Amino acid sequence: MKLKKNIAISESGFIFNSERGDSFSANPIGQDILELLREGNEEPEIAKTLLEKYEIDAPTLEKDVYDFVKMLNQFNLLEE
């Protein structure tokens, strides 16, 4: 899973898909996940990194990351 190249993300968490014209807003945790995806990390690695940063149990975090990535895919933000 990797973010499409044409996705721009601003510091405020505003996401713009320049190919489709779609825009979205992400909160700071969403931005972390997007950044980690951009760096080429897979879901387990993302969950592991976030677990070190946030106070949350592993199963909840893994589920949230999985749901978030699924949503990104539905919104056409990820490479096929």
Added chain:
Amino acid sequence: MKKNITIAVTGLNAIDSPGPGIPVIRALKESAHFNARIIGLSYENLEPGIYMHDLVDKTYQIPYPSTGYETLLSRLSYIHSKEKLDAIIPTFDAELFSFIKIGPRLRQMGIQSLLPTLEQFEERLKGKLNVFGEKYGIEVPKSATAYSLEEFQQRVHQFTYPLLVKGKFYEAYIAHSYEQAQSHFFKISAKWGTPVILQQFVKGQEVNVTALGDGKGQLVGAVPMRKTYITDTGKGWAGISIGDEELLEITERVVTNTRWGGGLELEMIKEDGTDILYLIEINPRFPAWVYLAVGCGQNHPEAVVRLAMGDKVPPFESYEIGKMFIRYSYDMICDLKEFEQISTAGEL
């Protein structure tokens, strides 16, 4: 120093379903190459552009296309005798046939225009889009035309629902059943005449391109846009420029292969799931959102005038992605005297 030229423009109906005239005029007024004196050409006396004196210097009423092109030519000759027109930009689908027909005689009079040829104009008609798609290798949704109720009844069964029922110039409705389709057929044929076009509905994201061809096979400019706010009547009230190479490639193919002359708008749908781009319509003139192209760095109306007047215009090489347009409505306060003037004298 910029030269002074006089340009006539139609489509002053800046209403909820706007004509492209006012955005075209705005673009011309911002030209870096010429100072444009604008002569508005109107059909009805409440077209807002008639009263927008900061954009339109003078307006003349012209006869409806249904009165024939000789009547139009006669009226334009009169306007030319008063105003010394250098160029003309028609912006309505319904009037283009007449303007194409009288184009050579207007040129003899010294009025330049860059329009598609009659062949190009007819080749892209909604009812012939299937043939167009096949000829130029572009995906087009299955479609058929119906000139009568009998034809409609025969052809509608070749489609699955939802189905689009479209007028030959304007309006399109989605039908989810035979009854709805028939009701749309009656409504559209009563308003716009026949043929009525039946087109398979493609579920996906609608994208549009405003473009300009030089008539010799060169794409001069193209800016793709996605509507981000659509009114109840299906008009884009806001949109954003997008960067889609495939869209631009299809636009180039259409303009190059047809050797299109003048402005045009391609309406396409990117199908959900497959990402296949289907061409659903080619409008043979600038769209009402053409000013977005100016905002993105490509002044197409200025370029079309320069091309019409014989200037060499290099193709635009880039445009800004992520520029938005947001339309608004505005109440002008107008003097009854002006309404009286345009209503009685046919000019203001």
